[in-house]
Amino acid sequence: MSSVPPTLQHELALAAAGGHRFIGAADEVGRGSLAGPVSVGYVVIDPAAVPELPGVRDSKLLSDAVRHELVPVIKSWAAAWGVGHASAAEIDALGLVPALRLAGYRAATAAHRVQQADAVLLDGNLDWLSATVQPTLLDSLVPGFGEPEDIDGLLIPVRTLIKGDLLALSIAAASVLAKVERDDLMDGYDRDYPAYGWIQNKGYGTTAHRAGILAHGASEYHRKTWQLTPKSPGTTSKAKGEGRTP
Template sequence: MASQPPTLEHERALAARGGHKLIGAADEVGRGALAGPVSVGYVVIDPNGVPDLPGVRDSKLLNAEQRQTLVPLIKEWAAGWGVGHASAAEIDELGLVPALRLAGLRAVTAAGVEADAVLLDGNLDWLSATRQPTLLDSLMPGFGEAGDIDGLLIPVQTLIKGDLLALSIAAASILAKVERDELLDGYDSEHPAYGWIQNKGYGTTGHRQAIVEQGATGYHRKTWQLTPKG
């Protein structure tokens, strides 16, 4: 049986609860891959001022052609949108969760529109800042600069299965999926042995075997278990 389409119910509830007007929504793609970036899609909407967007679903429920068709519609529908990436090297250097936060900040910056609160897919808030500005930040030179804050300072609400339930999160997931897939397709032209057009960097048997035979590339997450154990 087909799943119910996502709605704006959660966005409108968050707006009403906090007295917010503009709601952001974020979702990530590529968290579990062996190669390529982790990518975050982000949209900002006025949930009480936008219509439903027919056809939008969690990106995993759509084929490539459907996702491509929806991208321009999502960009026109949203007040702002962005996609941010953190590379395999950044994942190795920072760790996965900080890299997710970095990709999310890049997506938020690219959107160019400030939300009042954000809905985030899942049960882990990887988007909020790990430190909050203090009075000292405003008094001491070098504190409180944009680069000192590693995440969002506005309210972030997590939503389990948000990409299935919330229209804005589903839209963000599509933007992230399409951009990341295009990146992996480009990487495949440089390194065709790994099958990235088909596996998008995930750990299929063929991908892992290619790493055994060819070694890891600069697009692989070298701190991860890339080859079969044994």
């Protein structure tokens, strides 16, 4: 576990730089999985008003039991929160980055019904959360143009932060919410499809998981456009999906 806990430094800096009050934070889990959704956790906080949150770290540094204990603490701490998912079928249909955006938009939409954020901190170096098309004056002049269902991402400022889940407390909190909810989903899917070992691997490309796919084929929860089984000897094409252990 990292010896330096995440702080509110980056949230306070973003709020001060933009004259914002409420800061959103987002992190994803499941990006490299072979099965199951990609999931995004999202919290909204007033960084000038919330306390530090002892024990919260990047979700990967915490045990499953500790993560579950922290979920109600995080939900009470945040002004608003949400978790959004994009299914394996949506990943196949849209591609990974648009699916991430969809999951993040779903998470933020749920949170913003309670408290709208003024700007967002996003883990990583790629902004996959902002809307791909910004509204124009035409949106307000032409009926049906630029309807809410046409928006595919956030329209507020998004700032990326490399290793944000280690540095920013709000991103770490969002990562815990996302991992707990996604892991619980995978445990539930395992009851219907026990051959893949999802309780252990959460859908990532372990040897046992790939062996299950070879023996039983792909399930409805697998990302069928990804390289699910080992390539034949001599094959050099790059796999579209990369599996890693959780």
